Amino acid sequence: TFLTSFFPYLPDWEAVRYLLLADGDVLVAVRLAVQGRGLRRFRFTSDTAAAVVKLALRCSALAVKHPRPRAP
DSSP states (O other): OHHHHHSTTOOHHHHHHHHHHTTTOHHHHHHHHHHHTTOTTOOTTSHHHHHHHHHHHHHHHHHTTOSOTTOO
8 A cells, every 4th residue: 555655656566566576675665666667856855755655654554444544
């Protein structure tokens, strides 16, 4: 859910592929997806990336029914 929230046009099968290649490490999977999709101008330190990470984490928490999905 994190990857498909972070990359809205990423198919589920491709998200799973990146996670398998990254041995389940979500941050490594994001880097692989960035490289694999040719996003040359993507910066992890941008304000946009920070907002997307926050949203993707919230979506992931909701997907797994975390009791406090809005917790910091």
